[in-house]
Amino acid sequence: MDMLRWEVVLAVLGVLVPIVAALYEFVFVGRKRLGYRVQMDTTATDAVHARYAGIQYAGALQQLQDGDGTRLVDPSFVLLRIENSGATHIDIDDYAVLPDDRVGVRVEFPGRRVAGMVVTELSDDFLRPCFSDDSGLSVRDGVIELPKVPLNRSAHYKVLAALERTGETGTGADPQAPFEPPRVIGGIKGGVGNGGIQETRSQTGTPWQAVALVCFLVLVILGQLAFSVFGREDAAAPLDCAGGELTLTGSTAFEPVLREAAKAYQETCGEQGVTFHHDYRGSKEGLDALAREGAREGEGNTRMLAFTDGGKRDDQPLLLPRPVAFTLFTLVVHEDTGVRDLTLEQIGDLYGGKITNWKDVGGADLPVRLVSRLSNSGTRDVFEERIFSGSRRLVRTSDDCRTPLPGMPRGPVNCERGSTAGVLDEVARTPGAIGYSGLDDASGRKDLRLVRIDGQRATLEAADHGAYPFWETEYAYTYGEPPARSLAAGFLRYLTNEVGRDVVRSRGHRPCAELQNPVLCRPAPQPARPARAVSSREAGAGEGSGG
Incomplete structure (x- = not known):
């Protein structure tokens, strides 16, 4: 049995044993119980009182008489407690007596007869009528x-009962001889x-059952602690820890998340011999690299993951x-540039060549320069x-x-860079430049200004409510x-x-597991927008070096 299962067994025992003990004590054993205690059983002889001869009442007990006036020769006293335990x-x-029997409990004293009896203490005063003259309280035939x-x-x-020894009580009798204990009969x-x-x-100390239960629970706790501290040294690594090498490729926008997550994974699973290789050259090139690697190694045996902003092409079915x-x-x-907010229409006019100067959208008198990705x-x-x-x-x-x-047509110049960092650096050093990137990469730059779209900042809440349009699902691709x-x-x-989601979230992304529909992994539907006249994929392959 492995460590985890032992921990479960100990935890279950730690819960069940006290429950069973409580049920046994208070439901089964302690259901209904009548008990008694002999709180005093002592003699009153001359030998006992000889040392008190100087006291005025030293011989008082010697004057005790039976009901017929006979003095008691060898008296003894018993204090009996009857209780609901x-x-x-x-x-x-x-x-457990016949319905017409008024007597519930009978007490016998072997070797002695009852000389007198009195009820000395009641736990509740309302019990007093239970011992009236016709209640059944009596002494009959020494019982x-x-x-x-x-x-x-x-x-x-x-x-409290006063008793006299029966049988031979002459000078040869031993006044110190012990009596048999009382016999209490009832049910x-x-x-x-x-x-x-x-x-x-009478419980004057801690019951041994309670001590045993506490010791058992202490052993359970120590056992769980031992398994937690020492058992993990020889235990196998968690299921998610695996050794080997893995290449992470694809999206440069998701690169910071992957580098941090890979580092955290290595710190957790380093004993397994984990090595990560990072090669981020864009989503499409990452998918192509994964397809080539998978074709060489075979389906399901690849040592590469490709991460992309959006989906794959239709001609890559094994990804x-x-x-x-x-x-x-x-x-x-x-x-x-003096611009902090643009509408979707203004953005379309900027990239469509209709707006060539920032002053046309309320900004500075600077020519518009576009910086794009490959x-x-x-x-x-x-x-x-x-x-x-x-x-x-x-x-x-x-x-x-x-x-x-x-030979290029008139309008804003458009240059291209191969990475997110390249775009951001170019926009920062080029007056009048505009570009785009992942939010996490741009947020830490003090030499750039982030632009609102239709008055909305780039926030998860705005995207979730369909108010911010610039987002995409991040996919991880495997070959088979x-x-x-x-x-x-x-x-x-x-x-x-939990750890991986913390890394994703800390970089400004929303983990799919936290969305209402993790399979689709997309925010709330956005308001309908007019379709584009011609998409970039529809405008003819091979036109220029960028797309």
Whole structure:
């Protein structure tokens, strides 16, 4: 049995044993119980009182007389306590005697006869009528007869009896000889065991049952602690920990999340021999690399994961997607453009070539310069799909983002960069430049200004309510199904557990597991928008080097 199952067994025992003990004590054993205690059984002889000869009343006990006036020769005294020691009350109908028998309990004293008897203590004053003249309280043939007394829980009464030794009591009798204990005869219908009255003990210390139960629970706690501390040293690594090498490729927008998650995974599972390789060159190129790697190694045996902003092409059927998060993107501008908010229509006019100067949208008198990603970028696909829906396809018209290439049409220059960092750096150093990137990458830049779209900032709440349009689902792709204990499968599970979700969330993304429909992994539906006249994929392949 492995460590986890032992921990479960100990935890179950730690809960069940006290429950069973309580049920046994208070439901089964303590259901209904009549008990008695002999609280005093002592003699009163001359030898006992010789040492008190100087006291005025030293011989008082010697003057005790029987009911017929005969002086007691060898008197003794017994104090008997009758009590309800169970968990429920006892009624007069509960005594195991015939209905017309007024006596509920009888007490015999072997070797002695009863010279006198009195009820000395009642736990409750309302019990007093139970011992009236016609209650059945009497002494008959040397036996004390006690009436059927109703007793609530813990209720009791006490009986003091004066006794005389029977048989030979001459000078040869030993006054110190012990008496046999009293015999208490009585029973309760439906009581513990056979229902008979049971002798109880005065609890002056902790019961051994309680001590045993506490010791057992301490052992359970120590056992769980030992398994937690020492058992983990020899235990196998968790299921999600797997050794080997894994290459992470694809989206540069998701790169910070993957680098941080890979580092955290290595810290957790480092003993398994984990190595990550990072190669982020864009979503499309990442998918192509995964397809080539999978074709070489075979389905399900790849050591590569590709992450993309959006879906794959239709001609890659063996690439299987798994939604990981939805990612927010943002427009960024050079700080001197003077623009902080653009409508979707203005963005379309900027990238469509209708607006060439920032003053036309309330900004500074600066020419508009566009900075885009390469055509293999998933971020560019997201931008063209969700933001720029113009009929003009983006074409690279400049290399330095300032000077148009020969033969290019008039309008804002458009240059392209191969990574998110490249776009952000170019916008930051080019006056009048505008670009786009993942929100997390842009948020930490103090040399750029983030642009609202239709008055909405790039927030998860705005995207969730359909007010912010620039977002996309981040997918992880495998070539076929990876083995369950492979590093690829383990890392994918890690991204969706608590630690992995914390990493995704800390970078400004929303983990798919936190959405209402994790399978679709998308915010609430957005308001309907006019369809684009011509999409980037419809505008003819091969036009220019970018897309």
